[in-house]
Amino acid sequence: MGDAALRLTTLAEELLGAPLPVRIRAWDGTESGPPGAPVLVVRHRRALRRLLWRPGELGLARAWVAGEIDVDGDLYAVLDLLAGIVWERGDDGLAVHPLRDPRLLAAARGLLKLGGALPPPPPPAEEVRRRPGPLHTKRRDKRAISHHYDVGNSFYELVLGPSMVYSCGYWKDGGTLEDAQRDKLDLVCRKLALRDGDRLLDVGCGWGSMAVHAAREYGARVIGVTLSREQAAYARKRIAEEGLTDRIEIRVQDYRDVRDGPYDAISSIGMAEHVGEVRYHEYAEQLLSLLGSGGRLLNHQIARPPERDESSYRLDEFIDRYVFPDGELTPLGRTVTSLETAGFEVRDVESIREHYALTLRRWVANMEGDWRRAVRHSSPGRARVWRLYMAACAVAFERNRIGVNQILAVKSPESGESGMPLRARTWN
Known part of the structure; x- marks a missing residue:
């Protein structure tokens, strides 16, 4: 027995x-x-x-x-x-x-x-081997982004649903995933105070959802940049179907190579986690340089709690090897400090941690509801990676092991007139 x-x-x-x-x-x-x-x-x-x-x-x-x-x-x-x-x-x-x-x-x-005492089995094919050399060079970042986002647009359509938004929604009681994602995009547009004709740079534009919403609902003229060719192709097709090609341009381009400022506003939604600690000040300075006087930045970013001894911090091995190679989470305070050091005036910080847990549970339910299709559009191992990482992240957000924050920052002019309303959060 x-x-x-x-x-x-x-x-x-x-x-x-x-x-x-x-x-x-x-x-x-x-x-x-x-x-x-x-x-x-x-x-x-x-x-x-x-x-x-x-x-x-x-x-x-x-x-x-x-x-x-x-x-x-x-x-x-x-x-x-x-x-x-x-x-x-x-x-x-x-x-x-x-x-x-x-x-x-x-x-x-x-x-x-x-x-048994046999040698260890080889790692699954989905694992990314750690590479020597400096982190967050343009070439290395492009490879890391491709690993995660060039899985296949059909796979992401199943997981994310019709909105094709890969960041947390903004939930109201009784709302659907599509409602929450629409409300999140609208919240970002209102925080940025977008008006007809404003130039918006969407950094890490994904499949074009923010660009489409800002152009269609607010009349913005949008440049979206991504390192994923599959995302760019999907976004361009979607924009053409919406009849918005005169208002939106999608580029396969590193944010560090954008040179056509000034912009009235910049949205960075779920992108800064890929920037890396060693590049964060460069990221903040680059975005500041691309804004006109009084321009606004909305930085939507996952954060981790600070360690008492930051030298003890380790990257999550599962996430690093299987999900987001070279991805790094920083504490909220450090992000705010980096933005302020670069010259931004931080005007509002909103924690929406619980909203991400709700979103992740919906994504997992989408996968589990059509598991065979999820496997068919990726692979058995890849589907298992996504199910585990999304479920684990949902628990991490629920237990306050990680958080997510929207930081609204302004490139205030020398006169000090920020253009912000006297009463905070008029967008709510």
């Missing part, structure tokens, strides 16, 4: 020094763990070899992408319960890795017996 599940549960609890919060179902059909708890399914013993060679997040991620582990039941509940196993906070508030504890040595012997 097999006992793999019991042995795995025992190993995990010895390592953690606490009861395992999930139930385990092993490849031999056995189960162990608290009755009624969400079930973590270990389909193949290869998953154990991955954990043996790369304990923690990356080993688990590789096993998930390869289909060697799965969840039977509520994926969000399992991710929430397991979050403290992969990362937790020590007494000093710093991030620690419990799976890099001396107890790992004892657990390793048990994993060897269960998983």
Whole structure:
């Protein structure tokens, strides 16, 4: 009679020094763990070899992408319960890795017996190998963007829905995903105080949703820039169908190469996460230089909490290897400081953290509702990557492990007349 599940549960609890919060179902059909708890399914013993060679997040991620582990039941509940196993906070508030504890040595012997002493399986094909050299060069950024966004427009149509907006919506009670995305785009336009004939630069324009909304609803003349050729092709087709080619131009261009200012307004929605710490001041100065006097910037960006010791901060290995290569999250305060140092006057900051959790859950539901199509338009591994990353991010936003903020900043003239209303948030 097999006992793999019991042995795995025992190993995990010895390592953690606490009861395992999930139930385990092993490849031999056995189960162990608290009755009624969400079930973590270990389909193949290869998953154990991955954990043996790369304990923690990356080993688990590789096993998930390869289909060697799965969840039977509520994926969000399992991710929430397991979050403290992969990362937790020590007494000093710093991030620690419990799976890099001396107890790992004892657990390793048990994993060897269960998983075998064979070499580690190769990483799934969807994994991006870490590359040497400086981060956030133009060439490297272009490759990173292509990895994430050139997956296929049909795949993104399924996940994102008709709006084709890949950032969080702005939700009202009872609204749909399409309503929330329309309301978010409109909120951005109102914060930027767009008027007929204004020149808008949309940095990281995606599939053209912001450009279309600003031109159609506010009469703006829009330049959208993206590094993704697939996004650009989709956006141009969409713009032509809307009859807006006289008002919108889409370019495959790095934001650092835009030279045709001044613009009345700049929107940067979900793009600054790709800029990187080493380039952020350059990013802020470049956008400032492209604005005319009194021009506004709306910077919509995911943020992480600051660490007490920032030298201890590590990129999320799963996200870095499988989702957003070289992507970096910075604390809100650091972003505001960078914008102010460049010369912007920051006039408003709005946290919309809960809105992103709601959006991500809708995207996951879109995938799960037509899983075969999601796989057909990507690959089994790629679809599993997207499902895991979006569900995990939803939990992270709900638990305040990450946030998202809209920062409204102005290039104030020397006279100090910002053009802002006396009463804040007149756009609400």
